[in-house]
Amino acid sequence: MIIAMKVGSPEVEVDRLCNDLEMNLGLTPEKISGRYKVVIGLIGDTAQLDPRQLEEKSPWIEKVVRVERPYKRASLEFRQGEASEVVVSTPDGPVVFGLHHPLVVIAGPCSVENEEMIIEAAQRVKAAGAKFLRGGAYKPRTSSYSFQGHGENALDLLAVAKEKTGLGIITELMDAADLPKLTEVADVLQIGARNMQNFSLLKKVGAQDKPVVLKRGMSATIEEWLMAAEYILAAGNPNVILCERGIRTFDRSYARNTLDLSAIPVLRSLTHLPIMIDPSHGTGRSEYVPAMTMAAIAAGTDSLMIEVHPHPAKALSDGPQSLTPDRFDQLMQEMAVIGKTMNRWPQQEPVLA
Ligand code: PEP
Ligand code: MN
Numbered sequence: 001m002i003i004a005m006k007v008g009s010p011e012v013e014v015d016r017l018c019n020d021l022e023m024n025l026g027l028t029p030e031k032i033s034g035r036y037k038v039v040i041g042l043i044g045d046t047a048q049l050d051p052r053q054l055e056e057k058s059p060w061i062e063k064v065v066r067v068e069r070p071y072k073r074a075s076l077e078f079r080q081g082e083a084s085e086v087v088v089s090t091p092d093g094p095v096v097f098g099l100h101h102p103l104v105v106i107a108g109p110c111s112v113e114n115e116e117m118i119i120e121a122a123q124r125v126k127a128a129g130a131k132f133l134r135g136g137a138y139k140p141r142t143s144s145y146s147f148q149g150h151g152e153n154a155l156d157l158l159a160v161a162k163e164k165t166g167l168g169i170i171t172e173l174m175d176a177a178d179l180p181k182l183t184e185v186a187d188v189l190q191i192g193a194r195n196m197q198n199f200s201l202l203k204k205v206g207a208q209d210k211p212v213v214l215k216r217g218m219s220a221t222i223e224e225w226l227m228a229a230e231y232i233l234a235a236g237n238p239n240v241i242l243c244e245r246g247i248r249t250f251d252r253s254y255a256r257n258t259l260d261l262s263a264i265p266v267l268r269s270l271t272h273l274p275i276m277i278d279p280s281h282g283t284g285r286s287e288y289v290p291a292m293t294m295a296a297i298a299a300g301t302d303s304l305m306i307e308v309h310p311h312p313a314k315a316l317s318d319g320p321q322s323l324t325p326d327r328f329d330q331l332m333q334e335m336a337v338i339g340k341t342m343n344r345w346p347q348q349e350p351v352l353a
Contacts, residue, residue, distance in 0.1 A: 001049065003040040004080050009060040014038050017058050025049070030073075034082040037062075038287035041078050043234075069227040069270075073233040074240075075344060079272040085209050086239045086274050088132075088187050090168030095131045097211075097241050097274040097302050102346040103339050106132040106170055106276075107328060109267040109310075111139050111317035112154035113145065115172050120310045124325035126333045129346065132168040132188065133161055134305060139317060140174055140194045147316040152181060161186045170213060170305075183210050192220050193245055193281075196228050206235020213276060213305075215243045218257065222266055229273060237281040241274045242267060243305060246282035256284020256321070259292050266297040275300075281320045290331050297338045306331075315317035 018029040018040060026188045027044040037100065053065035083099035097104050107125035112118045112135040122133045137154030139147065150157075158169050168187040173179060174195065182189065185315055188211045194218035195201055204214045212232055216225045229240050244264070246257025258284030267275055279292035293304060307320035309315045337344030 001042040001046040001051070001054075001064060002066050002078055002080070003054065004062045005038045005040065005041065005301070006062045007036055008061050009038055010344075013058060014040070014066040015062050020057060030078055034079055037080055037082075039080050039309040041073060041076070042241070043072070046222075051078065055209075061171070069226075070223065071230040071271075073280070074226045074229045074271050074273060075307070076272050077269055078298070080125050082272060084238070084272040084274070088211050088239075089167055090166070091162060092168075093132075097276075099268075099300075099302060101344075102300070103297060103335075103342075103344040104132070105335075106134050106305040107181075107308045108132075108134040109136075109315065109318055110280075110307050111136040111149050111320065112157050113150070113280060113316050115157050115160065117310050118157050118161050119164060121308055121325070122165045122167055125175050125308055125328065126165045126167050126328045128325070130167065133158070133165070133171050134170050135161075136172050136173045136317070138172060138178060138180075139316070140172070140192050143340070151178075155181055155185050171346050173201070173205065176201055179204060179208065183208065184291075186210060188213055188241075191215060196220055196225065199228075199231055202228060202231035203235045204239045208237065211239035211241065211301065212237060213241045215245050215278070216247065216260075216263070217219055218248050219286065220247070222270070223261060226271055226284045228267035229271075241276050241303065242271070243276040243278055245278040246284075254285075255282075255288060257282055259296075260281060261292070263317075264296070264301055274307055277301040278305040278316035280305070280318070280323075284321045286321055286323050286327070287314065289321065290327075290334065293319055293331060293335060294338050296334060297342060297344065300342065304335075 021029045030041040032039045054064045075095040085098035139149035172186040172190040176226045190213045193215045246259045249258040277296035279289045301331040312319045314321040
């Protein structure tokens with residue numbers, strides 16, 4: 001259930017109401033301050049509560065709405081239809097993910113392979129305009145015989161790349177035991193498709209402060225994905241970004257996955273959380289990545305994660321879907337055209353109303 005307060009409600013009144021709800025009804029009120037309004041989310045057993053009775057608790061209450069969805073905090077209703085922002089601090093300053101902000105580009109190799117390649121990748125993607133470097137230290141490989149990532153050594157190399165470029169770092173967490181070491185270098189933690197429903201891992205990343213990119217499971221419905229996000233939000237971390245990375249469909253003969261771009265408008269209608277698209281895992285082929293990148297921007301994504309490798313043919317993982325730095329440079333220029341049209345391109349002059 002949520003309580004929408006009237007615009008201009010005094011803070012003391014909101015606090016008094018929260019206190020009343022907690023003390024007298026045994027609920028956990030969560031105060032959410034949006035751009036214009038304050039909303040109080042009520043967590044707990046609200047099944048027997050009558051919304052009209054609640055409305056009488058304060059003259060500052062605009063309305064009380066029951067949220068029927070199985071995900072509450074992730075729902076759009078929970079924020080009264082307002083998109084939320086995820087602000088990430090990076091050495092170069094804060095970067096904001098969200099509907100009312102410029103598109104954020106994350107780029108880099110699938111895995112961190114050695115110092116030379118990660119530094120080259122970092123410098124090139126930075127020069128092209130990316131704000132974050134991606135790179136796996138712990139890799140979730142389907143075959144136990146495939147390259148598993150360099151683990152802690154890779155994290156150290158990501159730290160060097162961060163230091164040299166000022167880029168934010170995003171890297172995947174597979175095992176909660178790696179959390180302390182990972183959070184030393186990562187500005188954003190990635191939960192991969194294969195762990196989308198690893199509920200104990202979700203609770204762990206929910207109980208720490210770093211923002212989380214939650215990838216969609218390869219066979220997950222949108223509702224299952226949002227319920228997975230709810231685990232992180234419910235554990236106390238409000239900073240979740242949803243990343244569509246392609247789902248399994250019947251046709252795998254040409255593309256590795258089916259990139260579900262319809263997830264963008266669907267998510268917009270269901271959740272306030274920022275959206276990211278990964279056209280690299282979404283297609284599995286570098287030649288398909290540019291078209292899907294452009295389509296994702298046109299469909300209104302808030303951010304993109306693109307695999308870039310200095311020498312894709314020599315990559316230890318996901319070479320076929322990785323762009324060369326030169327192709328990435330070119331793509332960023334192509335993206336600018338659509339990004340400007342959508343009024344989502346960095347450093348763009350505001351469009352006068
Ligand atoms: C990755 O980003 O390299 C990765 C393994 O992604 P996913 O979890 O989407 O397969
Ligand atoms: Mn990959």
